[in-house]
Amino acid sequence: MNGDTSYAPRLVRSLHEGMIVLLDRNFAVQALVESITRTGAHVLVRVKEHRRPPVLERFPDGSYLSRLGAVPVRVIDREITVSTSQGRRTGAYRLVTTLTGSHAHPAGELIRPYHERWEVETSYLEIKSTILGGRVLRARTPADVAQEVFATLITYQALRLAMADATTARPGTDPDRASFSIALNTARDLLIQAAGVISTTVDLVGTIGRRVLAGLMPDRRIRTRPRVVTRAISRYNARGIVDRTGYEGTVSIDVLTTRTP
Template identity: 85%
Template sequence: MSCGTRTVLDAVFGPTTNGETFYAPSLVRSLREGMIVLLDRNFAVQALVEAITGTGAHVLVRVKEHRRLPVLQRFPDGSYLSRLGAVAVRVIDCEITVSTSQGRRTGAYRLVTTLTDPHAHPATELIRLYHERWEIETSYLEIKSTILGGRVLRARTPAGVVQEVFALLVTYQILRLAMADATGIRQDIDPDRASFSIALNTARDLIVQAAGVLDGTTIDLIGTIGRRILADLMPDRRIRTRPRVVKRAISKYNARGTVDRTSYKATISIDILTTRAP
C-alpha cells in the first residue's frame, strides 16, 4: 500500500500453509528507486532487506530490541551506523510515550533504515514516519469490514477465491484512485480526510441507478464520487489510541474478558536513546 493515498501497489496471497515472510519477497517486483518501504518486525529479514535495496528503494523497519547490531559510527542525533548483512544501515533506539486521560504508556523501539545520512533524514522524522505503517491496517479494515461488511468470501473453490480476492482489490483500487484524484486537486487537503464510506456508497448508487455513465470523449477526473467526497470531508486527523482487542474467531466475546474499546485523544513524546548497548 501507498501510505499517502492507501492505493494498492501490489498484492500476493496463497495457502495459509505459508506465512507472510514467504510471500513478501514476491512484492519486491513492484519497488523502485525513490520509495521508502515500511516494515514491521516480522519482516526484518536480512535477505528481504537486501532484495529491497537492490531495487533502489529504501527500508525503514522495526527490529527486536535486543537484536545485535554492531556500532560502526555514532551520529550526533543519537543514531548509529551498522550493517545488516551486506547492507549499511542506521539504527535508531527510542522510547515513545503515549499519554491519554487514562494514563501514560511508554514503549521501546529499535528502528533500522538504509537512510544513513542523519542530516538529510533526522531520527525524529523517521520515527514519526514509521507510524504511517499503520495506514495499511486501515486499508485492511476498509476491504474486510466496509466493502465486505464483515462477510466471508462466497467462493467455494481455490480458483473462485483468487477471482473474488482480485475483484475486491480492483474495486478497492478504483475507489481509492477516485479519492486520490479528488483530493489531489487541492494541495491543502490531506488524502486522509476523504471518506471511504462516502466513495463506496456513491459508487453503489451510480451503479444501481445506471447514472453517470461516460458519454463522449471528455473524462471528468473528479466526477460524482469526487464531488461528494469534497463536499463532506472528514476533520483533520487527530492523534488517538485504542486498545487492540483479541477475539475468538467463532465467538462474539473477547478472549480476554471485557476490553475497553474507547478511542482516546492522545499526545506522543519521543526520546532518542544513546546509551543502550546493542
C-alpha cells in the same frame, strides 16, 4: 502452515526505486532486507530490542550508521509517550532504515510514517466489512474465487486512488481523513444511475473526490494499547485487554541520542 514472513518475499518483484517499505519487527530478516534493496526500494523496519547492531558512525540527529548483513543501514532509537485522560504510556523502539543520509532524511521525519504503519489494518476492515458487508465470497469454484478476490482488490484500489487524488488536490489535507464509505457509496450511486460514465474533460477529483472532500472525517484516533490477539468465534477470552474506547490524547516522540546498543 505458511505465515506472513514466508509470503512476503513474493511481493518483492512488485517493488522499484522510489519506494519505501515499512516492515514490522518480525520481518527484520537479513535475506528479505537484502532482496528489497536490490530492487532499488528502501526499507524502514523495526527490530527487536535484543538485536545490537554495531555503531560505525554517529549522526547529529541521534541516529547512527550500522550494517544489517551486507546492507549499510541507519539505526534510530526513539521513545514514544502517549498521554490520555487514562494516564501515560511510554515505550522504546529501535528502527533500522536503508536511508542512511541523516541530512536528506532526518530521524524525526522517518519516525512518523512508521508510527502510522498500523493503520494499514483499516484496509482489511474496508475490504471485509465495507465492500463485502461481512459476507463470505459467493464463488463456488477455485477459478471463480480467484476472479472474485481480484475484482474486490481492484475495486478497493480504484477507490483508494480516487481518494488519494482528491486529498492531493487540497494541499494540507491528511489522506487519513478521507472516508472510504463515502467513496464506495458514491461509486455505487454512479454505477446505478449510469451518471458521468463518459466525460470529455479530465477531472482528477471527480464526483467521488468532491463528496469525499465534503465529508472529511476528524483526525484518526491514536493507538494507546499494544496489539492483542482476538478470537471472535472462540469461547476463550482474548489474550490481553481489548479496550475499544476512543481517547483524545497527545503523542510525543523523542530520538534517544545516548542509548548504546
